Amino acid sequence: MRSLWIIFIVVGNLLLSCAQAAEPKAIMAYYKQWGIYSPNYHIKDIPGAQITHLVYQSAKFDAEGNIEIGDEYADLNLQYPDADESLPFSGNFGQMVSLKKRHPHIKTIISIGGWGRSEHYSNIAADSELRRDFAKSATDFMKRYQFDGIEIDWNFPVHTQRAKQHGLAADKKNFTLLLQELNEQLYLAGQKDRRKYLLMSTISAAIGYEQNWEVKEASRYLDLISLSTAYMHGYWEEAKIANHITPLYLSESTQQRLAKLNTEANSVDLAVRNVLNEGAPAEKIVVNIASFATAWDQVPSDDKGLYTPAGDVSWGSWDTTSSGRTGLYNRGHLVGFLDNPKYQKGWDNSAKSSWIYNPEKNGGHFVSYESQESLAEKITYIEQLDLAGIAIRQVHNDLKGKDSLIRQTYAAIYPWQAILFQTKLFYTNYKSRILLTAAFSLLMILLLIRIKYRHYKEEEADIKDREQYLQLKSQLQQLNTPLQGIAALSQRIKQHQGLLADESQAKLQQIGQTGLEINHLIHSLLHDTTLSHNPRTAELEPVNFKEILNVSLNILSPYIKSKNVSVTAKALTDDLCVIADPVYLQKLLITLVSWAVDNCDKGKSVIFDAKVNQGYYQISMLTEGAPPLVSPAQMPNISLIKQCVSAICAEITFDASATQHSCYLSLQSAAATAALPQQKVKILPADPHKTEIQHKNQLEAANERLQTLQAFSSQACKLRDINELIKEAFEVFIHDPKQPTVRVYQGDSVIHSNEGQGTEHEDSVTIAHPDLGEFSFELYSKEPLTEEDVYYFHSLVTQIQMVRRQLHEITKEPQLxxxxxxxxxxxxxxLYIKAEKGYSGIYLPNTEDAIYLTLRLKTIKLYFDDDVLLQIHRSWLINPKKVTKVHQLTKLKYEVEIDGQRLPIARPYIPVLKLHFPHWFI
Known part of the structure; x- marks a missing residue:
């Protein structure tokens, strides 16, 4: 990744340096001052963002070298509504100043001379004083009207028609002197104004014209050389040949063919090479091309008319009887020809030029023009020779908009800027629509985001409700078995009433009553909802098998005694740990033991034993008695056994003989030290020879202990620090009536102790629990409880712990x-439940007010089958037993009637209701 970044930075720097090293190409536009008239093309129509230079044609001058306005109305007086009133002039000159304000990068050039205005150049250039006066006047004119440079458009040195005399041979040298004088005047003005003023000249591209001016010497004083290739072929030629107006190249065969036709064999490449060979710098040459097309009539159809003699030139876009034929078409006129299917398109690959030909018009109509393809070839040529740029002559012949020749040129030279310009132009032209579309799109996006967000939140709520449903189902099903165990053990509380104080009896009865109430709630939720439909997923963990077995035996103790059968498990060790779900394991053992007791001979035994085999415990249950026949009444027990065995990932097999039958349960072993905490309670057997007084004292002590424990529980609920809780428990233990010796450990370190010297210990109790973390207690006493009471209370406490663990999770959602x-x-x-403004309302018969719940209808539907609550609409759940009938209002509109009220049925639910409740629709 790092190397990729280095390459990216290096390439970026190279591209940046190349971009900085390359001079930007000039895109120059020539504008004729009379464009405001019949072409009706104004300065504001010029795409200013897509040109770099604007040459204004033209100013004139007198014989004394004084520069004058060429057209006073067009240049200075034409009033525009948006004219800058701070300027002392209006007209085109004022519009050019405004154009530069909008596009500061544009350089405006005032052209002096041109066709019909060059007659004084020869005389002025020949006289040093006149040259100086001319240069000073031109510089003042330029500054007065806020131009950025001057163009000398001398038509033509050495061949000038002046005062009925031909040009002088000295024009070649004098032209250089005139440029030198202008260069000096512009330099001085630039120094004074702290800026650079440009000097350029339009130079004919005719073959041999490079001999009429001192190319190398004159180029020293020029910033740009506008090489006029726009007039290579046209109406001005004596030989009327259908030819390319501005071919890029000419092959030797074409040159020979044109020589035979007595016409000039010229091209852009020949003209450029000639001035380059004479010493003109490539970086100063601007190729000047035509925006107009030129055409001939009466052209034979050979080769679609190319290089064939024509009868005459065509009538052009601006031609009149006074002007005569010029064959010059503006590009708007040209587009009409291009769209006409009768015109055949031609491409001269050697000249890189385009033309069109229509044999049916004017005896054969041949039109040469600058196409997008030929323009691209010229731009590539300019870039290959690193020329200064390109000029479009005359801009008023160009189209406006996307088909503009200037726009095509700009897109070819500056593609990225062109894309940005097109984007900006599109925004400007369709601003209101774009903003309206953007606002609408944004609104739609926000609406979609809102819908998606609500959908996401609903899905999130659905997932949460589903997880909550599965968790609650697991917890309730896990509570069911131990709650039944509590109920069974609570029935035996009465057997101990004679041994306990009144307050102790009340507390134990309260435990039993609370267990029964919880059991009633759990049974109601399981029975009346879908929470009991499928067994919960077992949660496998290390379990002390003997502890669960003792609990199961204590629950079944009255039943076992009533059958006159004994159940022994003396061969099972206290650290026998297996991987199982404690609830499923207890349910399995209760089922197996009760089945074994039912099928054991009276006075006989059910014996448990265990063996270790390759990481598994094989626990056997041997029943003394003939194996029973399986009756239909026993089938539910067999099904429950299979369900429990499958849930705890165990295996069970049965074996039988004539006098006994056995069951073998294989469970995965769990190392006691790694899987389980320290032994919770270690109690030594009691002395069987106790006096009645000792027993009575023990009951009083138990009653006092119960009161102390009750006070401690109340205090412990308020404590949040485990250290304070441990200290409080230590105080409870040391104030016990039996006054035990207590040690509190944190890990292996004793942190609290009331142990004195010479203390004798006979019995001890060790208390540790996962909830206590690294803390544990050791209590030493002389008077242990009886074994029967220990097992009884131990079983009761174990069941309560199992219930409390699940109730702790369930009670996190009391509202649910x-x-x-x-x-x-x-x-x-x-009758029905209705969704109402974030709540769900339960409606009962003969009541106006609803009972409001926070549960969503979707959540409620998770817990109840269709026979209890049926969905008929996203906002309605109904009791199907309360439905009277269904009313059909239209073909697809139905309402259900309940207790005289009509509720709407949504369309998606109608087919389902018709399938399951067809009698409603009769």
Whole structure:
């Protein structure tokens, strides 16, 4: 990646240096002052953003060298509505100043002389004083009207028609002297104004014309040389030959053919090479091409008329009877020919030039023009020779808009700037539409974002509700078994009432009653909703098998005694740990033990044993008695056993003989030290020879302990710091009626202790739990509980711990449980539930006010089947048992009637309702 960045930076720098090294190419436009008349083309019509120089034709001068306005009305007096009133002049000159303000990069050049205005050049150039006066007058004129340079358009040195005399041979040298004088005057003016004024000259591209001026010497004083290739072939030639107006190249065969036709064999390449060979710098040469087309009539059809003699030139766009035929067409006129299918297009690959020919018009109409292809070839040529640029003559013949020759030139030379210009132009022309479209698009995007966001939030809420539903289903199903165990154990509380104080009895009864109430709520939610449809996914973890078995046996203890059967598990060790789900394992053991007790002979035993085999415990349950026949009544037990075994990823097999039958359960082993915390409670057996007084004292101590524990629980709820909680528990233990010795460990270090010297210990209890982290307690006493009471209370506490672990998660969503219970408890009375402004309203018979819930209808529907709540609309859930009938209002519009009220049915639900409730539609 780093090397790619280095390459990118190097290439970027090279491109930047190349761009900085290359001079920008000039795009020059020539504008005739009379363009404001019949062409009706004004300065403001010139695409200023796409040109670099604007040459204005032209100013005139008298015999004394004084520069004068060429057309006073056009140049100075024509009034424009947007004219700059701060200027002392208006007309085209004022428009040019305004154009430069809009496009500061443009350089404006005043052309002096030209066709019909060059008659005094020869005399002035021949006289040093007149040259000086001319140069000073030209510089003042330029500054007065805020031009940036001067062009000398001398038609033509050595061949000038002046005062009925031909040009002088001295014009060649004098032309150089005139340029030298102008260069000096412009330099002095530039020094004074702290800027650069340009000097350029239009030079004919005719063959041999380079002999009429001192190319190398004169070029020293010129900033730009406008090589006029725009008039190579046309009406001015004596031989009327259908030829290219400005060919880029000429092959030798073509030159020979044109020589035989007695016409000039010239091209852009020949003209450029001639002045380059004479010493003109390439970086000063501007190729001057025509924006107009030239045409001939009565052209034979051979080769589509190319290089064939014509009968006459055509009537041009601006021709009149007084002007005669010129054959010059503006580009608007040309487009009409190009769009006419009768005109055949031609391309001369050797000359890189285009033409069109229509044999049916004017006896054969031949039109030579600058096409997009020929223009591209010329621009490539200019770039290859590193010439200064290109000039378009005359700009008033060009089109406006996308077909403009200037625009095509700009796009070819500056493609990236052209794209930016086109974008800006498009924005300017269609600003209101673009803004309206952008505003509409933005509105649509915002609306789409809002819709997508709402859809995303709904999906997010659906996923959250689904996860909550699955979690609640798992938790409720996991609670069901231990709650039933609590209910079973609570029935035995009465057996201990004679041994406990009244307050202790009340507390134990409260535990049992709370268990029954929770069990009723859980049973109601499971029974009346979809939460019981599928068994929850087992959560496998390390489990102490013997602990779960003892709990199961304690739950079944009354039933086992009633069958006069004993269940023993003395061969199972206390650290027998397996990988299982504690709830499924307990349900499996209760089912297996109850089935074994049912099929055990009276007075006999059910014996548990365990063996380790390659990382698995094989736990066997041997039942003394003949194997039973499986009756239909026992099928649910078999199905439940299979379900539980599958859930905990175990294997079970059965074996039988005439006098006994066995069950073998294979469970994955878990290392006790790695999988489980320290042993929670370690209790030594009690002395069987206790006096009645000791037993009574123990009950009083238990009652006092219960009160202390109750106070501690109340205080512990307020504590958030584990260290404070540990310290509070330490105080409870040391103030116990039996006054035990207590040690509190943090890891292996003792942090609290009331141990004194000479203390004798007979019995001990170690308390540790995952919730305590690295903290643990050791209590030492002399009076342990009886084994029967220890197992009983241990079973009860174990079940409560299992319930508390799940209730802790469930009670995080009290509103969900409450609202689900509200619906489940009223499911037979509900008429319908309606979505109302962020809430869901339950409507019951004979009530006007709804019971509002925060649950969404989608969430509610997760928990209830169609026979309880049926969706008929995105805003309505109905009780299908309350439906009277369905009313059809139109072909696709239906309403359901419930308790005299009509509720709308959305179209997507109609086919489903017709399928499952056809009697509604009768």
């Amino acid at each position: 449980l409450s609202e689900l219970y509200d619906i489940a408890s009223r499911k037979d009375k509900i």
